[in-house]
Amino acid sequence: MGEGLQYDTLTGTSIIDAAKWLHEGEVIGLPTETVYGLAGNALNATAVARIFEVKQRPSFNPLIVHVGSVEQAGEYAQLNPIASKLMEVFWPGPLTLLLKKKPVVPDLVTAGSDYVGIRMPNHPLTLELLRTLPFPLAAPSANPFMYVSPTNAKHVVQQLGGKIPYILDGGPSRVGLESTIIGFNPDGKAVLYRAGGLAVEELESIIGPVIIPGGKNEAPLAAPGQLKRHYATNKPMLPITEAPNSWYQEPTSIAFLGFDIVPAKVNALGISAHLLAPNGSLSTAATHLFEVMRQLDDNQAVKRIIVGSFPKTGLGRAINDRLQRAYNKGPAVTQDLLFQ
Ligand code: TXA
Ligand code: MG
Numbered sequence: 001m002g003e004g005l006q007y008d009t010l011t012g013t014s015i016i017d018a019a020k021w022l023h024e025g026e027v028i029g030l031p032t033e034t035v036y037g038l039a040g041n042a043l044n045a046t047a048v049a050r051i052f053e054v055k056q057r058p059s060f061n062p063l064i065v066h067v068g069s070v071e072q073a074g075e076y077a078q079l080n081p082i083a084s085k086l087m088e089v090f091w092p093g094p095l096t097l098l099l100k101k102k103p104v105v106p107d108l109v110t111a112g113s114d115y116v117g118i119r120m121p122n123h124p125l126t127l128e129l130l131r132t133l134p135f136p137l138a139a140p141s142a143n144p145f146m147y148v149s150p151t152n153a154k155h156v157v158q159q160l161g162g163k164i165p166y167i168l169d170g171g172p173s174r175v176g177l178e179s180t181i182i183g184f185n186p187d188g189k190a191v192l193y194r195a196g197g198l199a200v201e202e203l204e205s206i207i208g209p210v211i212i213p214g215g216k217n218e219a220p221l222a223a224p225g226q227l228k229r230h231y232a233t234n235k236p237m238l239p240i241t242e243a244p245n246s247w248y249q250e251p252t253s254i255a256f257l258g259f260d261i262v263p264a265k266v267n268a269l270g271i272s273a274h275l276l277a278p279n280g281s282l283s284t285a286a287t288h289l290f291e292v293m294r295q296l297d298d299n300q301a302v303k304r305i306i307v308g309s310f311p312k313t314g315l316g317r318a319i320n321d322r323l324q325r326a327y328n329k330g331p332a333v334t335q336d337l338l339f340q
Contacts, residue, residue, distance in 0.1 A: 005163070006162055006163075007162060007164060009157060009160070009161045009163075009164055009165065009166070010165065010166050010167070011153050011167045012167075012169060013125065013169055013170070015125060015129045015132065017166055019132055021166050022039070022047075022129075022137070023041075025041060025044050025046055025047045026047070026164070026165050026166075027039060027047060027054055028040075028164055028166040028167060028168060029142045029156040029166070029168065030126050030142075030167070030170070031126055031170025031173065032066075032121035032126055032173065033093070033094060033122045033123050033197075034094045034175045034176070034177060034178050035151055035176070035177070035290070036141065036151065036152070036156050036167075036173065037066070037121075037142055038054060038055055038140055038142040038156075038160065039138065039139035040137065040139075041133075041137070041138075042063070042065045042066075042136045042137055042138035043104060043106065043135045044135070045106045048109055048138050051063065051138060051139075052108075055140055055142075055143075055144060058145070059108065061140075062111040062113060062116075062117060064139060064140070064179070065077075065116055066120070066130060066136060066137040067118060067130060068127055068136075070087045072130075073087065073099075073120070075104070076101065076102050076104060076118060077100060077101055077102060078099055078101075080099070080184065080188060082184065085207060089206050090198060090202075090203075091119070091122075092120040093121075093122045093198060094177070094179040094196055095119060096117045096119040096180070096181045096194075096196075097117070097118055097119070097181075098118075098182065098184070099118060099184075100114055100115060100116075101114060101115060109138050124170070125168055125170040126168070142159075142160060143155075143159060144159055144160075146232055147231070148231050148233065149231065149290055151172055151176050151290050151291050152172045153167050153169040153170075155294060172291075174287065175286060176286045176287035176288060176289055176290060176291070177290075177319070177322065178196045178197065179194075179197055180192070180194060180195060180198040180203070180318070181193040181194035181196065182203065182210070185211065190203070191210070192212045192213065195318040195321045196318050197315070197318065199317070200212065200317060231293075231322045232325065232327075233293050233294075233305060233326060234297055235297055235303060236304050237257075237293075237304070237306075238304075238305075238306060238307065239306070239308075240263065240265070240307060240308055240309075241309075242327075243304070243306045247304050250303070251271050252270070252271075252301070253301065254305070255272050255274060255296045255304075255305050256271050256272065256274065257276070257292060257293070257296065257305055257306070257307045258276070258307070258308030259275065259308055259310045260277050266306075272302075274296065276288045282311060282314050282319070285310065285319060286315045286319055289319060293326065307327075310323070
């Protein structure tokens with residue numbers, strides 16, 4: 001399969017067509033409750049290599065393996081009691097677990113690590129597909145490397161159309177943020193690797209305190225793929241508190257992205273305001289975040305994006321994390337992100 005491979009990308013709801021392409025070692029777009037994935041047979045190194053090629057992602061970045069049941073997870077990873085408990089409570093759902101991998105998982109999937117990220121997504125079409133396939137699916141989010149993740153089939157067509165044969169259309173992603181990633185330290189304690197669509201507080205209500213690296217008394221975690229700049233719009237985006245005065249010389253070219261309230265300054269300057277959740281619900285804000293970032297990026301009238309503040313707890317942790325990575329500050333890739 002060569003670099004310039006071109007397809008007539010079809011979008012549809014056929015599990016049979018999706019399965020046919022996957023059996024042939026091709027990669028397809030597919031829905032999950034978090035974001036759309038770019039999926040291929042996780043046990044076929046050629047299909048996995050094709051994922052990296054289509055996504056233009058460096059291959060030091062490991063991929064999550066998607067399964068249709070807890071039993072299937074046990075075929076590819078060594079479970080531990082806390083992981084099993086979390087699977088029982090939160091699967092299918094927006095939770096990825098980092099577990100010791102079994103030898104059948106190709107090294108390319110885990111970027112050479114002994115640990116594999118594994119999750120059971122909660123989307124009816126994809127669950128049915130996973131249950132008909134004799135192999136699990138490796139799937140990163142279906143966006144080109146560094147761009148905002150897709151939350152509907154149209155986003156995938158816009159960015160990967162022509163590069164993949166099929167997109168399984170399962171409607172808009174309900175959660176809208178990537179899965180929360182949990183690993184375990186040598187003492188078996190749960191560690192947060194990526195804030196995501198399942199709030200830490202919910203995990204803690206089942207297993208007690210989760211270690212949050214970078215928090216008080218904790219060194220920052222060197223997790224692969226956690227680029228400081230990521231999920232970024234092409235247009236400059238900054239918190240309203242950090243936007244330079246020069247930006248305000250042309251208020252009509254600015255868009256404000258906020259949670260539930262429009263600040264007085266935005267109103268006074270006649271800046272167009274886009275609230276993610278006028279109802280004050282963090283889950284509503286999460287569902288719409290990437291969609292609205294894309295709309296503003298595609299809107300010709302908008303040149304710059306300023307962002308309001310979001311609550312720091314619950315899903316607000318992941319929303320703030322994605323916004324921080326989207327701000328166009330500093331180098332896109334720095335040495336400390338590289339996987340050791
Ligand atoms: O919600 C999601 O998790 C979506 C949907 C499609 O399932 N997938 C997703 O995949 O967000 P991706 O590849 O865009 O982000 C996965 C991140 C990687 O960047 C990496 O940080 C971490 O998961 N990861 C995956 N496997 C890992 C491993 N073996 N060790 C450490 N980190 C891993
Ligand atoms: Mg991603």
